[in-house]
Amino acid sequence: MNIIKVLGSGCAKCNQTMEFIKDIAQQEGVELEVLKVSDPMQIMKYKVLSTPAVVLDEKVVHSGSVPKREQVLKWL
């Protein structure tokens, strides 16, 4: 099962991003675990400068905004 991490310090957009990814995964019938990472120490390790950021296979694939639908589909 794929794991996607959403990095963010508890802002509205980060929660939106999580829900958005979960919704799309469900619609597409893909099993997926979405984890929320809000610990600053963890966020620092991924070297992102703006959140929400999305981490797939320990690589940052997106940062700074709620991702678009097409982007999410690529990650599933």
Next chain:
Amino acid sequence: MFEVFKVFADLSIQLIGLDDQSRLGMAVHFFIEDVSKILVLLVVMIYLIALLRASLNIERIRDFLKTKHPVLGYLFGAFFGAITPFCSCSSIPLFLGFTTARIPIGVTLSFLITSPMINEVAIVLLGSLLGFRFTLVYVVVGLLVGMLSGALLDWLKAERYLQPFLTEALASDELSPPEDTPEAPSLSLKERHDYAKEELFEIMGRIWKWVFIGIGIGAVFHGFVPQAWVTDHLGAGQWWSVPAAVLVGIPLYSNATGMIPIMESLILKGLPIGTTLAFSMSVIAASFPEFVLLKQVMQWRLLAMLWITLLCAFTLVGWFFNAFWPLISQL
């Protein structure tokens, strides 16, 4: 050019059937004229600025700020803070990213202090409500407060009071420098337009209600608070009115969008310029929610230093402009 909004407000008042000399009529007129003018100007300005900003991302700003120049660092910090849109949810990752790139804490703080105070939205509002001269003064003062506060905090060695995990990370060699940022992408006009359109919807979606709330409060003030009350109680005569205004501003939390229309009506009612500036900057830049967020990366002592620095800076700004605005406005 702006007459059209006044005419629009006149017509609306007649349509609603209000007496334009009554208090309610005046308040509603003020509200309609300002809201329509500001919304139109905002759409134009946000779009244009975003077109220009499309190729400037936060990674490139970080590379600019790595300059070792003692003065330029703070100047760049404050300047880039002013031109990037601010979202308090990004302040923590940004702080971490800048700090681990070994940018001095003071430079990062110059960025974070200036960011909420100055942006294209604030400039549109100030320019259309309070005029060019006042806007220029606000921008210059905002940049100076950001730069000097940052420089002072570095001079006080503020980095001693970061959260331990951050200090440890900085001391260890594991911290590899961030990879080089690729050159600025060359964007086609179409790509710039797409970016600007997205920014426009994003920013307007976030601030439109603040425009209404701010101008609404301003309009109530405009129609219902007598000018004599303001000049008698809050005039320039008393030295303590400035620090008092700063203190009152702390628990109040608003962004620049909501605050500037209120500034306008305070000034129209005769509140001295300096007191108004001090109060507004305190409301906009020294807010509790922001400080609670920063607690994740700073110890209490550093938070307190930052906070006291800002409060002193705003008070000095207030006193300075109460004393010298009559001279400046004659230049």
